[in-house]
Amino acid sequence: MGKVVIVTTGGTIAMVKEREGVVPYDKGNILISEIPELRDIPGLDKIELYEFANIPSPHMTPADMWRLSKLVDEILEDEEVAGVVVTHGTDTLEETSYFLDLTLKSEKPVVCTAAMRNIGELGTDGPRNVLSSVRTVLSPQAYGMGVMVCLNDEIHAAREVTKTYTSNVATFDSPGYGPLGIVDEDVVIFNRKSLTRERILTDKIEEKVALIKTFTGDNGSVLKAAAQMGYRGIVLEGFGRGNVPPDVADAVGEVIKMGIPVVITSRCFKGRVYPVYAYKGGGADLRKMGAIMSEHPIGQKAKIKLMIVMGKTTDIEEIRTYFERTIKRRTIEHG
Structure with missing residues (x-):
C-alpha cells in the first residue's frame, strides 16, 4: 500500500x-x-x-x-x-x-x-x-x-x-x-530501462542560458547578440552532425574567447552530434575552437542540462565532461 x-x-x-x-x-x-x-x-x-x-x-x-x-x-x-x-x-x-x-x-x-x-x-x-x-x-x-x-x-x-x-x-x-x-x-x-539517464546534483542553477537555432545564411549576429545580452551559456542548434554556416563558426570562436561555453546540438531528432567534418563550420572545426558537442541532439534538453551543469562549474573543459561522454578525448586547440 x-x-x-x-x-x-x-x-x-x-x-x-x-x-x-x-x-x-x-x-x-x-x-x-x-x-x-x-x-x-x-x-x-x-x-x-x-x-x-x-x-x-x-x-x-x-x-x-x-x-x-x-x-x-x-x-x-x-x-x-x-x-x-x-x-x-x-x-x-x-x-x-x-x-x-x-x-x-x-x-x-x-x-x-x-x-x-x-x-x-x-x-x-x-x-x-x-x-x-x-x-x-x-x-x-x-x-x-x-x-x-x-x-x-x-x-x-x-x-x-x-x-x-x-x-x-x-x-x-x-x-x-x-x-x-x-x-x-x-x-x-x-519493456526496457534507459541506460542513458544521469543525475547532476547541485545547489544552484544558471538561468541565463540561451538556445539559438542556426539557419541557412546565418551570419552569426544572433549568437553574438546573445553573448552581448549577458547570457552566460549558449546552446547552438546546428545542422546534421552539428555543422553551421561559416560566419556562425567565426561567431562561435568569438563567444568562446569571451569565456562563454557554447554547446552544439542538432536539428535532427536521432543520432548524436559528433566532430566529423573539418571544413569551416563543421563539427570538428567547431570543437577545435573549443565548442562542446552535445551527444544528445535535442536542443531544449541540452539547454536544461547546461543550466544545471553551470550551477556546478563554469569551466568550459569541465562542462565538456558532462556532454562528451562517448567522444574520444583529443587535445583541443583553441583557435
Missing part, C-alpha cells in the same frame, strides 16, 4: 474553453484528484493533492522548475509516499521532466503527465493520463527508472521524450529510443 502525491502545475489538463479561448480553470486542479477510478487502483492507500501552480506551461521558468524539484524531493522524503505524479502543460513538459530527472535525489518513481484536450472538451485525455500515471508510480518496476512521462498509455524516459505533434493526443514520442513501456488497462508493462 502506498500514498501518491499529485503535484499540479496547470496546463491544458486544468483548463476549460471559454468565449475568448482555452484558459486556466480556477478549480481545474482540484478535479484532478477526484477521478472516480483512482479509488479502485490496487495498492493505492491515499491520494494527496498539492497545487504548486496553475499556469500555462509556456509560463514555466527555470526558477519554477528549480522550486518544483526541491518540493518533489521534500515530498519523497516521507516514508509513506510511494511516488509523485506531476501534472503539467504539454508545451514544456519535456523540459520540466528532464530537469527533475537530472536534479532529484530520490529513486522513488516520479511520473509527469498532461493533456492535449481541456477538461471541457469531448474526449478529454487528462483523467485517463492521470489514472495511468498513478498506476505507473505504484508499479514495483518503476522504482529506479528515473523521471518518466506518461500520456496516451505510453511510458517514456524524461531524457528521451519530446513533443512531436501540435494537437494530437499521441504527441509524445522518444525518437530513436521508443517508450519504456505501456499501461494496458490495469497492468503496467515495462
Whole structure:
C-alpha cells in the first residue's frame, strides 16, 4: 500500500474553453484528484493533492522548475509516499521532466503527465493520463527508472521524450529510443530501462542560458547578440552532425574567447552530434575552437542540462565532461 502525491502545475489538463479561448480553470486542479477510478487502483492507500501552480506551461521558468524539484524531493522524503505524479502543460513538459530527472535525489518513481484536450472538451485525455500515471508510480518496476512521462498509455524516459505533434493526443514520442513501456488497462508493462539517464546534483542553477537555432545564411549576429545580452551559456542548434554556416563558426570562436561555453546540438531528432567534418563550420572545426558537442541532439534538453551543469562549474573543459561522454578525448586547440 502506498500514498501518491499529485503535484499540479496547470496546463491544458486544468483548463476549460471559454468565449475568448482555452484558459486556466480556477478549480481545474482540484478535479484532478477526484477521478472516480483512482479509488479502485490496487495498492493505492491515499491520494494527496498539492497545487504548486496553475499556469500555462509556456509560463514555466527555470526558477519554477528549480522550486518544483526541491518540493518533489521534500515530498519523497516521507516514508509513506510511494511516488509523485506531476501534472503539467504539454508545451514544456519535456523540459520540466528532464530537469527533475537530472536534479532529484530520490529513486522513488516520479511520473509527469498532461493533456492535449481541456477538461471541457469531448474526449478529454487528462483523467485517463492521470489514472495511468498513478498506476505507473505504484508499479514495483518503476522504482529506479528515473523521471518518466506518461500520456496516451505510453511510458517514456524524461531524457528521451519530446513533443512531436501540435494537437494530437499521441504527441509524445522518444525518437530513436521508443517508450519504456505501456499501461494496458490495469497492468503496467515495462519493456526496457534507459541506460542513458544521469543525475547532476547541485545547489544552484544558471538561468541565463540561451538556445539559438542556426539557419541557412546565418551570419552569426544572433549568437553574438546573445553573448552581448549577458547570457552566460549558449546552446547552438546546428545542422546534421552539428555543422553551421561559416560566419556562425567565426561567431562561435568569438563567444568562446569571451569565456562563454557554447554547446552544439542538432536539428535532427536521432543520432548524436559528433566532430566529423573539418571544413569551416563543421563539427570538428567547431570543437577545435573549443565548442562542446552535445551527444544528445535535442536542443531544449541540452539547454536544461547546461543550466544545471553551470550551477556546478563554469569551466568550459569541465562542462565538456558532462556532454562528451562517448567522444574520444583529443587535445583541443583553441583557435
